[in-house]
Structure formats: structure tokens, C-alpha cells
Amino acid sequence: MKQLTSTEWIAHFLASDPPRSKSLVMTIFGDAVAPHGGTVWLGSLIELLAPFGVNDRLLRTSVSRLAQDGWLVANRDRRRSSYSILPQALPRFERANRRIYAPLEVHWDGQWTLLLSAGGAIEAPLRAALRKELLWEGYAQMSPGVFGHPAGDAEALRDMLVRLGAEGKLFVCSARALPQVPGRPLPELVGEGWDLSEVIAGYQQFIDQFEPLLALKDSGLPPEQAFVIRTLLIHAYRRVQLHDPMLPVELLPDPWPGARAYELARTLYRAICGAAEEHVVAAMRREDPDAPLADAAFFQRFGGLD
Structure with missing residues (x-):
């Protein structure tokens, strides 16, 4: 099969598996806006969403709904608007980030x-x-x-x-468990309590979609393309991973595709992160010249970024 260029891969992904705009805005706030202070002017947000085919009207509807749902808050400055992560929603963003960017190394202590x-x-x-x-x-x-x-x-x-x-x-x-009292084998309990088939299928689909990009990771992607791919990478990984019940590794099937998916996400994210950040900062500073660079916590993602 012919190796797709980055432009072709993006076009194919957006045509075959287009992300919903509201969910995509959530991904961009969590992955790109939160590390830069958690606030973005609407003009910058429009610029960040444009490559995904999200127009001004659709974006305004999405952020309005996220504000109604208690995720974002709108701010007005004369004729301009900005959106911030609602302080009460920050703990939920932080927990999601810990799950997405942290290694899948939950071990069981028997409890x-x-x-x-x-x-x-x-x-x-x-x-x-x-x-x-x-x-x-x-x-x-x-x-x-x-x-x-x-x-x-x-x-x-x-x-x-x-x-x-x-x-x-x-x-x-x-x-x-009481060691002196015989009970049913633990794998039976896990099998009855959690149907992992959809999670396994989701991880495998993620691997199939993004593994072809490994051939492009060292090709020096333009900043906007790097940002689009990074966003789609986290959006797709988040969609599967946040449905993963995060069972301890001792209770998971072996091999567990989630481990392979994490390593793939980690490799690609680290390879394109710098170029993607150039695009994020440029877009944010077109509306706010003082928009901050990414905070220290950002560089701890996936075990450490350059």
C-alpha cells in the first residue's frame, strides 16, 4: 500500500472519521489551551479549529454548549470574547490528563x-x-x-x-479476598464485571489509524500540520482511553493492546510536539501578544517532552 503524505493522511482521516466539533473543542482546550493559561481569545480558537473544517458558527455553538455544561466560561472585553476553563472543571481536566498522558502502569495490591x-x-x-x-x-x-x-x-x-x-x-x-476461604477464580469476576471487547477493538483501531504516521515522524512537519496531527492523535486516543476501566495490569489480557497504543501515542506526540507548539503559540499571540508559553507540567507529558 502506498505511503500517504501527511497532507493525504489528514484529509483521509477527516473524511473517514471526522471528530464532532464539541468534543474536538474539549480536546483542544485540554491538550493545547490548558498548558497556556487555560484562556483563549475566540479569534485564536477560530484559527486553531479552521484546519478541521469547523467554521465560526459551529465553533460558537460548541463553546456555548460547553459553557452551559459547566466546562467553560465566556469573558467579554468590549467587542472581543475569550473562553476559559471554568475553575470548578479544572480537577476533571487534570484527572483526564493524568489518565491520557501517564503510563499504563496501574498495579494491583489485592485491594x-x-x-x-x-x-x-x-x-x-x-x-x-x-x-x-x-x-x-x-x-x-x-x-x-x-x-x-x-x-x-x-x-x-x-x-x-x-x-x-x-x-x-x-x-x-x-x-x-480472605486467603483461608476458597473462592471463584479472579479472572471470572473480571470477565463478568468488565466487557473489554469494545476497548480492545478501540485500541486496535487507533493503532491501525496512526501507525502509518511513524514513517513521517522525522520528516519535519509544518507547524500547522503537526498541530492537526497532534490534536487528532490525542482526540482519538482520549476517545478510547477514557472508556478503558484502567484495571491493574495483573488483571488484563496479555498482550494488552492499550500498552501498544500508549507507546504509539507517546512516540508520535514527542516527535511532533515542538512544531505543534509553534502553531499554538503563534495562533494565541495573534490575539494576545502576552499569551504565555506552555507551563512546566506540559513537559512532563508522556514521561517527558523535549
């Missing part, structure tokens, strides 16, 4: 995090919201009223319960 609710103690709307958020955080429903995870993030769990107004309404505890 389970369990959440238990008594039958009618929680009203139906809150129960539905809790179920949705817990599944998003990778928890499995073990039985009616019981959710569990072998590597639960206590900080993320606490923040989620506070945000939903469910603090103090569930029993939250840690547990481990």
Missing part, C-alpha cells in the same frame, strides 16, 4: 474499592447519575447496589460524590 447503597436510600435521579459516573470512572456493577473497582482512585471518587451531592449517602470501603 478492592467497593460502594454499597441500601435499597431505597438514594432517590432514582441521583442513583442514575451515580451509575453513569461510576461506569465512566471504570467501576463495575457487581450486583444490585454494589459497585467495585480493583484500583479505584480515592480522590476522583470523592470529587465525584461531592459534585453529585452524594457525599455520605453510600457506604465506601476497601476489601480484599
Whole structure:
């Protein structure tokens, strides 16, 4: 098969798997805007979204909806508008970033995090919201009223319960198997609690889409193309990885395609990051000459950037 040029690869990707504009704006805020202070003028945002085929009208609709959803806040300065990450949303951006850019090295210490609710103690709307958020955080429903995870993030769990107004309404505890009492094999529990087939397929699709770019990573991409590819890379990886329940490596199938997908994302991101940053800074400084360079945390992504 003929090796595509970077221009051809971008055109093919946007035609075959176009990202939704609202989700794409979220990716750009998390990957490109947050490291530069978390605020961007609308004109700069329009410039950053233009190569993806997102026009002015569609962008305004997307940021307006994200503001309504509690992710962004609009700021006015005479006739100009800027958008910032809402302070209350920062912890969620930071948790997502830890998952996206950190190595998949969650190891199991034998502990389970369990959440238990008594039958009618929680009203139906809150129960539905809790179920949705817990599944998003990778928890499995073990039985009616019981959710569990072998590597639960206590900080993320606490923040989620506070945000939903469910603090103090569930029993939250840690547990481990009793070695002197025989039980079912653990892989059976994992297999019943988590259907990993879609996550595996998602990681494999990501690998198939982005592996051809390895041949181009040292070719000196123009800044705008590097930014587009970096954004599509994180957008596609985030879409799969945020549905990964992040089980400890000891409980995953071997080989686990998520590890290969992470190494691919890491290799490509590190190769094109510098050129992509040139485009981000140039776009932001066309509207704000004092827009800051990326912060120190940015350079810790994927184990360290040049």
C-alpha cells in the first residue's frame, strides 16, 4: 500500500472519521489551551479549529454548549470574547490528563474499592447519575447496589460524590479476598464485571489509524500540520482511553493492546510536539501578544517532552 503524505493522511482521516466539533473543542482546550493559561481569545480558537473544517458558527455553538455544561466560561472585553476553563472543571481536566498522558502502569495490591447503597436510600435521579459516573470512572456493577473497582482512585471518587451531592449517602470501603476461604477464580469476576471487547477493538483501531504516521515522524512537519496531527492523535486516543476501566495490569489480557497504543501515542506526540507548539503559540499571540508559553507540567507529558 502506498505511503500517504501527511497532507493525504489528514484529509483521509477527516473524511473517514471526522471528530464532532464539541468534543474536538474539549480536546483542544485540554491538550493545547490548558498548558497556556487555560484562556483563549475566540479569534485564536477560530484559527486553531479552521484546519478541521469547523467554521465560526459551529465553533460558537460548541463553546456555548460547553459553557452551559459547566466546562467553560465566556469573558467579554468590549467587542472581543475569550473562553476559559471554568475553575470548578479544572480537577476533571487534570484527572483526564493524568489518565491520557501517564503510563499504563496501574498495579494491583489485592485491594478492592467497593460502594454499597441500601435499597431505597438514594432517590432514582441521583442513583442514575451515580451509575453513569461510576461506569465512566471504570467501576463495575457487581450486583444490585454494589459497585467495585480493583484500583479505584480515592480522590476522583470523592470529587465525584461531592459534585453529585452524594457525599455520605453510600457506604465506601476497601476489601480484599480472605486467603483461608476458597473462592471463584479472579479472572471470572473480571470477565463478568468488565466487557473489554469494545476497548480492545478501540485500541486496535487507533493503532491501525496512526501507525502509518511513524514513517513521517522525522520528516519535519509544518507547524500547522503537526498541530492537526497532534490534536487528532490525542482526540482519538482520549476517545478510547477514557472508556478503558484502567484495571491493574495483573488483571488484563496479555498482550494488552492499550500498552501498544500508549507507546504509539507517546512516540508520535514527542516527535511532533515542538512544531505543534509553534502553531499554538503563534495562533494565541495573534490575539494576545502576552499569551504565555506552555507551563512546566506540559513537559512532563508522556514521561517527558523535549
